Amino acid sequence: MAYPATVLRVMIASPSDTLEARDAVENAIHGWNNANSENKQIALLPWRWETSSVPVSGGHPQSLINSQGVDESDIIFALFGSRLGSPTPGAVSGTAEEIERAIEQGKPVHLYFSSASLPNDVDVSQLEGLRQFRSEMSKRALLGEFSNPSQLEHEVWKAIEHDIPHLAVDISQSEMAPNGVQFLVQPKQERELQGADKNGKPKYRTNYWLEISNTGDRIAEDVVFASAGVNPTMTVITSGEPTKIHAQQTRRLDVAYMMGVGEKILRIQWVENGVKKEEDFYVG
Incomplete structure (x- = not known):
């Protein structure tokens, strides 16, 4: 065996x-x-x-x-x-x-x-x-x-x-050698109760977000998120201010999806040990 x-x-x-x-x-x-x-x-x-x-x-x-x-x-x-x-x-x-x-x-x-x-x-x-x-x-x-x-x-x-x-x-x-910043992006969603309509039936709204985890062993600094690709159908809901994601830390990034044919791609840009880096993730 x-x-x-x-x-x-x-x-x-x-x-x-x-x-x-x-x-x-x-x-x-x-x-x-x-x-x-x-x-x-x-x-x-x-x-x-x-x-x-x-x-x-x-x-x-x-x-x-x-x-x-x-x-x-x-x-x-x-x-x-x-x-x-x-x-x-x-x-x-x-x-x-x-x-x-x-x-x-x-x-x-x-x-x-x-x-x-x-x-x-x-x-x-x-x-x-x-x-x-x-x-x-x-x-x-x-x-x-x-x-x-x-x-x-x-x-x-x-x-x-x-x-x-x-x-x-x-x-x-x-x-166990350092492997640097390693991002893992996972799409999430949940239904949220919004009350009831005039007939008394419950109304729901679907919330979408991305769980972004740094599974590596280095801190990611000056991290910014943006939609990428041709005809993007995903909007990133963010203040636009750079942030930090420490090793083994997970962040929630709210997004909104639009109707139509297009790509749902998240682009992450960050600085690692003084070097600017960038990676795209297909999320849908």
Whole structure:
């Protein structure tokens, strides 16, 4: 059954010698989704350059991976085996560049280094570069280790559980971001007893008005109302003096309708944070 969820993208970054580790991170993500997604209404979407990136021209491949992967992700997992990776125009390796870019953007970045036995064909220069990079990063971050894919899955799960509460706060704050003045206009009417005619039958008059609510979170200042449209058949009964409508406040605006074919459109003009605004509402 379908359910609403906030989708968070998780980038898996690494040199080319960590295929099993990359699969382990993705398995951990899917496992977390199966156990938590519906209950917490959060879904994690793994992003791997080899399966998720879109082939496109217009820049160095690493810069394109940065824009598609790093910039659009919420969490980054960086994995290292025995290689640092190939250098890029801006960093000692593509993975190192992705890490730096994510850190600059204030995103959670988790670095894990393999403690498994080195392969027989290890590239000594790559290994030395990796050790130097790890030494430098140890001064700026708390680093993790893994000896096998199963242990890495466990570590990734822990990291996700650490990140989600902080990211959930960011999500809730963005959902509560100011939405400004939001007008809701609803036509209303009622019959009012006006006495009786000469035969004693009750006489009624129909009163028409519009309920105008500011459902937003900002005050609307210098608010004025007017009929608009071609051949308007609605008259706004107002003093013409500007007024204020505070957030979550409702005002009554009396109107009169005329016979004939025409439009019933209310035009609201107001000032919001010093900016003049205008919106038309069809009310009949």
